Amino acid sequence: MKIICIGRNYADHAKELNNPLPVEPVFFFKPDSALLINDQPFYYPDFSTDLHYEVEIVLRIGKVGKNISPAFAGRYYDKIGIGIDFTARDLQRKCMAEGLPWEMAKGFDNSAAISKFIPKENFNDMKKINFRLDINDKTVQQGNTRDMVFSFEEIISYVSRFITFKTGDMIYTGTPAGVSPVKIGDNLKAYLGNELMMDFLIK
Numbered sequence: 001m002k003i004i005c006i007g008r009n010y011a012d013h014a015k016e017l018n019n020p021l022p023v024e025p026v027f028f029f030k031p032d033s034a035l036l037i038n039d040q041p042f043y044y045p046d047f048s049t050d051l052h053y054e055v056e057i058v059l060r061i062g063k064v065g066k067n068i069s070p071a072f073a074g075r076y077y078d079k080i081g082i083g084i085d086f087t088a089r090d091l092q093r094k095c096m097a098e099g100l101p102w103e104m105a106k107g108f109d110n111s112a113a114i115s116k117f118i119p120k121e122n123f124n125d126m127k128k129i130n131f132r133l134d135i136n137d138k139t140v141q142q143g144n145t146r147d148m149v150f151s152f153e154e155i156i157s158y159v160s161r162f163i164t165f166k167t168g169d170m171i172y173t174g175t176p177a178g179v180s181p182v183k184i185g186d187n188l189k190a191y192l193g194n195e196l197m198m199d200f201l202i203k
């Protein structure tokens, strides 16, 4: 399986990092070795001193697809979860300044924390899903899918022009404003609606 992440998909987040709003979806990959599951702790890596959380809604791809039209793209994901796209912001800034790829800042081990998945039928309206991240029981990020620059369908359609989707692939769909560093000892709790989906520690 592969993990595809969308960048700058919430205007307020693009603005906080002084990035322009994209006219087409921006995407990058994390390897499967990046997954952090079952509320296991995230161990602070030795190569960064500015490790940021980014809470994101994650789609689980339910069937193989290529060149998918937006009208049919909704059929290609079957479940929704929530994840943290951990980012070594110091390394990412360095890569960007030098015009280099971001993988070392985004694809390292355990950088893709992921919750359980919920069938999409459990959601009434994909354009009104609330989600949030609490750190030490204080809300630090709050999003709603109505504020996405590109919808789930637009993302799937666009990426599938370049990359074949396979069952089990995941798409991290972008983060709202409020990204900041984590520190050792922090407790992260991510919610879809009011449902607690993830609860783990930074060690």
Ligand code: MG
Binding pocket: 005, 006, 007, 054, 056, 085, 172, 174, 175
């Ligand atoms: Mg992200």
